[in-house]
Amino acid sequence: MxxxxxxxxxxxxxxxxxxxxxxxxxxxxxxxxxxxxxxxxxxxxxxxxxxxHPAVVAAIREQAGRLCTLAPSFRAEVRDEAARLILEVAPAGSRSVLFTTGGAEAVEHALRMARVATGRPKILAAHRSYHGATEGAMGVTGDPRRWPLPTTGAGTVRFSGPYRYRSDFHASTDAEERDRALDHLRRLVAYEGPASIAAVIVEPVVGSNGVLVPPDGYLAGVRALCDEHGILLIADEVMTGFGRCGAWFASDLWQVRPDLTTFAKGVNSGYVPVGGVVVGERVADHFAERPYPGGLTYSGHPLACASIVASIGVLRDExxxxxxxxxxxxxxxxxxxxxxxxxxxxxxxxxxxxxxxxxxxxxxxxxxxxxxxxxxxxxxxxxxxxxxxxxxxxxxxxxxxxxxxxxxxxxxxxxxxxxxxxxxxxxxxx
Structure with missing residues (x-):
C-alpha cells in the first residue's frame, strides 16, 4: 500500500x-x-x-507579475486599498484592519486584542459555535470538535445562545427565546464578575453549528449588556461576512456594531489564503500609542490583497x-x-x-x-x-x-x- x-x-x-x-x-x-x-x-x-471568477483570477495574475510578496513592515498600495474597501462596507465605527492568513488566526488576534485592551482574562463564548482549529480559536469553540482537546479554552466561559427549535430555555416564541437567552447571559456575567470579562464572542448567524438566526433584538441586547460592563463584543463573521447572509456582514441585519469583527472566506472566496480583524474605535484607540503584541509574516500578502480588491468590486458591481x-x-x-x-x-x-x-x-x-x-x-x-x-x-x-x-x-x-x-x-x- x-x-x-x-x-x-x-x-x-x-x-x-x-x-x-x-x-x-x-x-x-x-x-x-x-x-x-x-x-x-x-x-x-x-x-x-x-x-x-475571471476578475479575481486576473487580479491575482496581474499582481503576481508586479510584486508577489512583501513584508508587513513595508507599505503596499494594494494592501491599503484592500483595507480601505473593507472599511467602506464594515459596520460603522470601524477604524482599521489587521490582515491574517485565515479565519482562525483572525479569531486568535481578536481574542488577544480584547484581553490586552481591557486587561481582563475571560471570554464568553457559545456552546453551539465554531471559531477555528488553532489553539485559542478552538478554546472558544463550543461544539464537539473541541472534545479531543481538553486542555484548550483557559479563561473561556460558555453560554447557551438562542435556538428555539431546541431551546435550552423552554421558550415557545421567538420573544421568549430572546428574553430568556439574554437573561441567562446577564446572570452568567454576574456570576463570573463583569470586571473579569474581556469579551463576548458570537457568530451573528451561527454557521457550521446549524445556521442559527437569532431572534430580533438578541444581538442588540448582547451589545447593550457588553456596553453596560465595559465588555468588548467580537463578531465572528468568517463564514457570514461579505454577502453570505444577504448583507455585507450579518451584524448589519440588526444594525449592531461590534468592537472587533473577524473575517476570511467570502472576502476573496478563498482564492488566496487570507483573513483579518476589523478593529473598532475602542481597541484602535488603545493601541494608538501602545505597540500591539502580535503580527504575521504574511499579513496583508499582496496576492491576497489584490484578490480582495477584485472580489469586493465584483460583489458591488454585480x-x-x-x-x-x-x-x-x-x-x-x-x-x-x-x-x-x-x-x-x-x-x-x-x-x-x-x-x-x-x-x-x-x-x-x-x-x-x-x-x-x-x-x-x-x-x-x-x-x-x-x-x-x-x-x-x-x-x-x-x-x-x-x-x-x-x-x-x-x-x-x-x-x-x-x-x-x-x-x-x-x-x-x-
Missing part, C-alpha cells in the same frame, strides 16, 4: 477517501472522469464568487449582496418550506440570504435528531449515506451532525439553485 503523502485534517489517516477534482467554473466542479456536481456549500462556505438576499427570500425559503411540509425527516429549515440548514429528525413529534450530537470528526454513517445520495444526483451540499447545509455561491444560476434544492429533497426522500 502506497502511503498518502498528505496528512489530512479532521481525519483518521488510514480511512481517508477523497474525490480528485480536475476543475471548476461558477457553481460547478468536476472530477477527471467528467462527473459534475453543483457546489451547494461553496467548498467550505467560502466560495462566494464561485470557482475561477449586485451580489442584494441578489443573495433576494434568492434566499424568494427561491430557497419557499423550496425548503415545501420540503419541510412534505418530508417527515425534515424537522426544521432555517436561514437567511444564501445560508441555510435542513435539520433532520428521527421523529417529528419528539424532535429526536436523526443522528446524535456527540460525534466529533467525520459525519455519522447515516449522514454519509445522505451525502452519497446527493452526490449521485449531481449536487454536493455539506453535512454536519443531523443537518444538511446549503451555502451555494452567490453567483449560482437561479435555475441551477432550484434544481439543486430539488435534488437534495429527492435524496432525502430516498
Amino acid at each position: 502506497v502511503s498518502d503523502p498528505v496528512f489530512h485534517p479532521w481525519s483518521a489517516q488510514a480511512k481517508v477517501a477523497q474525490e480528485t477534482v480536475a476543475g471548476g467554473a461558477g457553481a460547478w466542479f468536476w472530477n477527471q472522469a467528467g462527473e459534475r456536481w453543483l457546489d451547494l456549500h461553496s467548498q467550505l462556505g467560502n466560495l462566494n464568487l464561485g470557482h475561477q 449586485g451580489l449582496i442584494e441578489r443573495a438576499a433576494r434568492l434566499g427570500a424568494t427561491v430557497v425559503r419557499p423550496l425548503l418550506d415545501d420540503l419541510a411540509a412534505r418530508l417527515p425527516v425534515v424537522g426544521e429549515v432555517r436561514g437567511t440570504g444564501l445560508a441555510w440548514a435542513i435539520e433532520l429528525v428521527a421523529d417529528r413529534a419528539t424532535r429526536e435528531p436523526l443522528v446524535p450530537y456527540d460525534a466529533p470528526g467525520r459525519p455519522h454513517p447515516r449522514m454519509v449515506e445522505i451525502l452519497r445520495a446527493c452526490r449521485a444526483r449531481g449536487v454536493w451540499p455539506f453535512v454536519a451532525a443531523n443537518r444538511v447545509h446549503l451555502f451555494p455561491p452567490l453567483v449560482i444560476d437561479e435555475d441551477d439553485l432550484r434544481a439543486g434544492v430539488a435534488e437534495v429533497g429527492a435524496a432525502l426522500t430516498g
Whole structure:
C-alpha cells in the first residue's frame, strides 16, 4: 500500500477517501472522469464568487507579475486599498484592519486584542459555535470538535445562545427565546464578575453549528449588556461576512456594531489564503500609542490583497449582496418550506440570504435528531449515506451532525439553485 503523502485534517489517516477534482467554473466542479456536481456549500462556505471568477483570477495574475510578496513592515498600495474597501462596507465605527492568513488566526488576534485592551482574562463564548482549529480559536469553540482537546479554552466561559427549535430555555416564541437567552447571559456575567470579562464572542448567524438566526433584538441586547460592563463584543463573521447572509456582514441585519469583527472566506472566496480583524474605535484607540503584541509574516500578502480588491468590486458591481438576499427570500425559503411540509425527516429549515440548514429528525413529534450530537470528526454513517445520495444526483451540499447545509455561491444560476434544492429533497426522500 502506497502511503498518502498528505496528512489530512479532521481525519483518521488510514480511512481517508477523497474525490480528485480536475476543475471548476461558477457553481460547478468536476472530477477527471467528467462527473459534475453543483457546489451547494461553496467548498467550505467560502466560495462566494464561485470557482475561477475571471476578475479575481486576473487580479491575482496581474499582481503576481508586479510584486508577489512583501513584508508587513513595508507599505503596499494594494494592501491599503484592500483595507480601505473593507472599511467602506464594515459596520460603522470601524477604524482599521489587521490582515491574517485565515479565519482562525483572525479569531486568535481578536481574542488577544480584547484581553490586552481591557486587561481582563475571560471570554464568553457559545456552546453551539465554531471559531477555528488553532489553539485559542478552538478554546472558544463550543461544539464537539473541541472534545479531543481538553486542555484548550483557559479563561473561556460558555453560554447557551438562542435556538428555539431546541431551546435550552423552554421558550415557545421567538420573544421568549430572546428574553430568556439574554437573561441567562446577564446572570452568567454576574456570576463570573463583569470586571473579569474581556469579551463576548458570537457568530451573528451561527454557521457550521446549524445556521442559527437569532431572534430580533438578541444581538442588540448582547451589545447593550457588553456596553453596560465595559465588555468588548467580537463578531465572528468568517463564514457570514461579505454577502453570505444577504448583507455585507450579518451584524448589519440588526444594525449592531461590534468592537472587533473577524473575517476570511467570502472576502476573496478563498482564492488566496487570507483573513483579518476589523478593529473598532475602542481597541484602535488603545493601541494608538501602545505597540500591539502580535503580527504575521504574511499579513496583508499582496496576492491576497489584490484578490480582495477584485472580489469586493465584483460583489458591488454585480449586485451580489442584494441578489443573495433576494434568492434566499424568494427561491430557497419557499423550496425548503415545501420540503419541510412534505418530508417527515425534515424537522426544521432555517436561514437567511444564501445560508441555510435542513435539520433532520428521527421523529417529528419528539424532535429526536436523526443522528446524535456527540460525534466529533467525520459525519455519522447515516449522514454519509445522505451525502452519497446527493452526490449521485449531481449536487454536493455539506453535512454536519443531523443537518444538511446549503451555502451555494452567490453567483449560482437561479435555475441551477432550484434544481439543486430539488435534488437534495429527492435524496432525502430516498
